Amino acid sequence: MSPSRIGISTAFLFFIFVIQESVVSRIHFPITGFSLYLAVLVCLIALEKGNGAVVMGFIGGLVLDLAPTSQSPFGQWALIFTMIGYLVSSNLESIGDFTAEPITFVLFISVGSALALSIYLTAGIVLGENIGSFFRALVVVFGNFLWTLLFTPFFLPIIRRAREITLTPRERM
Amino acid sequence: MAGSGSNRSRLLLVILLVSALFLITLDLRGVGITSSSRSITQTVLLPVQKAVSDIFSPVGRFMSDVKNFGKTKAEITDLKLANARLKKQAAFSADTQGQLTQLKNVLDLAGRGGYKVVSARVIGRGSASTFSQTLTLDSGSNSGIAKNMTVISENGLVGVIKDVTVNSSIVLLMSDPTFKIGVRVARSQSIGVLIGEGTGSYTLELLDPSGSLKEGDSLISIGSDNNRPYIPGVPVGVVTKVDHTTTSLTQRATVNSYSNLNDLGVVSVVLAAPTSAPNKAINPTPRPTVTVYVTPTPVAAPSSSASPLPSPSTSVKAKK
Numbered sequence: 232m233s234p235s236r237i238g239i240s241t242a243f244l245f246f247i248f249v250i251q252e253s254v255v256s257r258i259h260f261p262i263t264g265f266s267l268y269l270a271v272l273v274c275l276i277a278l279e280k281g282n283g284a285v286v287m288g289f290i291g292g293l294v295l296d297l298a299p300t301s302q303s304p305f306g307q308w309a310l311i312f313t314m315i316g317y318l319v320s321s322n323l324e325s326i327g328d329f330t331a332e333p334i335t336f337v338l339f340i341s342v343g344s345a346l347a348l349s350i351y352l353t354a355g356i357v358l359g360e361n362i363g364s365f366f367r368a369l370v371v372v373f374g375n376f377l378w379t380l381l382f383t384p385f386f387l388p389i390i391r392r393a394r395e396i397t398l399t400p401r402e403r404m
Numbered sequence: 405m406a407g408s409g410s411n412r413s414r415l416l417l418v419i420l421l422v423s424a425l426f427l428i429t430l431d432l433r434g435v436g437i438t439s440s441s442r443s444i445t446q447t448v449l450l451p452v453q454k455a456v457s458d459i460f461s462p463v464g465r466f467m468s469d470v471k472n473f474g475k476t477k478a479e480i481t482d483l484k485l486a487n488a489r490l491k492k493q494a495a496f497s498a499d500t501q502g503q504l505t506q507l508k509n510v511l512d513l514a515g516r517g518g519y520k521v522v523s524a525r526v527i528g529r530g531s532a533s534t535f536s537q538t539l540t541l542d543s544g545s546n547s548g549i550a551k552n553m554t555v556i557s558e559n560g561l562v563g564v565i566k567d568v569t570v571n572s573s574i575v576l577l578m579s580d581p582t583f584k585i586g587v588r589v590a591r592s593q594s595i596g597v598l599i600g601e602g603t604g605s606y607t608l609e610l611l612d613p614s615g616s617l618k619e620g621d622s623l624i625s626i627g628s629d630n631n632r633p634y635i636p637g638v639p640v641g642v643v644t645k646v647d648h649t650t651t652s653l654t655q656r657a658t659v660n661s662y663s664n665l666n667d668l669g670v671v672s673v674v675l676a677a678p679t680s681a682p683n684k685a686i687n688p689t690p691r692p693t694v695t696v697y698v699t700p701t702p703v704a705a706p707s708s709s710a711s712p713l714p715s716p717s718t719s720v721k722a723k724k
Binding site: 253254282285297301304305307317351355371 | 432446448
């Protein structure tokens with residue numbers, strides 16, 4: 232990833248973060264809330280190749296750590312998404328490029344978001360945070376999975392298009 | 405070459421993981437950089453949240469009004485437009501009216517309790533990705549709000565101030581799993597701890613296993629030392645179900661809060677508690693007690709052989 236792309240990606244992720252915190256969080260979804268930011272970040276990580284996914288994961292995690300309402304230690308999301316970025320980049324070749332298949336990609340984003348939330352909860356327990364009842368945590372993860380599955384088809388083309396704009400000519404090739 | 409690329413990837417991964425762990429360590433050690441970065445973010449987000457709150461609050465009501473508008477004929481387009489304009493105005497005033505009613509009620513409650521309060525609008529909620537149940541208010545340290553102040557609504561307790569910036573503050577809602585507050589049962593005066601469950605219901609644990617508890621009991625906050633973070637006498641909730649498990653060391657109950665945390669437009673932050681706090685009722689000042697001293701006085705024995713009976717002389721002293 233070139234330094235300019237890192238800057239543009241950070242700005243784009245921060246823009247999505249502002250939408251998440253200001254607009255999406257205000258909507259009362261049944262079951263539990265929907266995290267647009269998590270879905271977009273998982274989508275961007277999957278679209279990156281090699282080290283790009285790891286760097287994108289780290290940056291995306293850091294932006295999410297800025298959430299003023301968060302009670303977890305600063306850096307927890309960065310750690311989780313760096314690991315997710317590495318897992319995606321190291322296994323992408325073996326599982327093949329699924330990003331061209333819309334249904335598989337939407338499923339991947341939904342499962343990825345749910346997985347990220349689950350790892351976040353597990354890390355929270357390890358760090359001694361109180362996450363409430365196990366059943367509630369399960370409902371939150373499942374609810375987020377459900378909403379991501381429903382909404383991703385609507386914003387996925389926009390995210391793809393926005394990412395393509397940020398690519399340098401060399402990266403496009 | 406492939407080996408070199410792989411090594412570089414691993415090195416990058418290690419650097420980023422170590423950086424993340426370093427940040428976590430800094431935060432857990434209480435270094436100010438991490439917490440101040442969140443405060444700066446809140447300051448950046450505040451104007452956007454305020455704008456979104458101003459736009460979406462009346463528009464949401466307007467949209468629901470328009471839904472019931474029905475079909476209109478083509479020849480009354482002008483009337484339709486005028487009507488929509490009026491509806492929009494009505495939605496604006498309905499929104500203002502709703503917020504005004506909440507504000508009036510919360511000030512009524514604060515007045516009854518004798519609290520000194522500052523009112524604030526709710527402009528944001530905790531994100532789904534943070535798992536914490538919070539609200540963002542449009543007033544901060546400029547209005548006198550500080551960390552660990554009690555937040556109330558028209559019906560009772562809402563939560564406690566968790567973080568403050570100059571023009572905004574974040575409230576940890578009482579439904580958050582990390583939230584705990586000391587309460588007393590209004591009817592029996594038994595005391596216990598109310599714990600947030602992350603849902604609409606709460607768990608009450610009575611400190612006294614033999615304390616009296618039944619469905620419908622009202623719970624009032626006990627208050628903390630120096631009224632931080634909780635002031636005494638705030639209505640908290642009502643007992644909906646008592647757990648009669650005999651194996652438990654403490655009595656437990658399910659509680660519903662008085663405040664509807666999903667429907668808050670305006671809340672009040674308590675800056676100062678009343679001087680005559682209701683919690684004094686469970687810590688009564690000792691009253692003077694009466695102590696009776698009995699001193700036996702020997703009486704001159706009659707000539708008979710009967711043993712002398714003491715004639716008691718009584719002295720009464722008041723002992724505080």
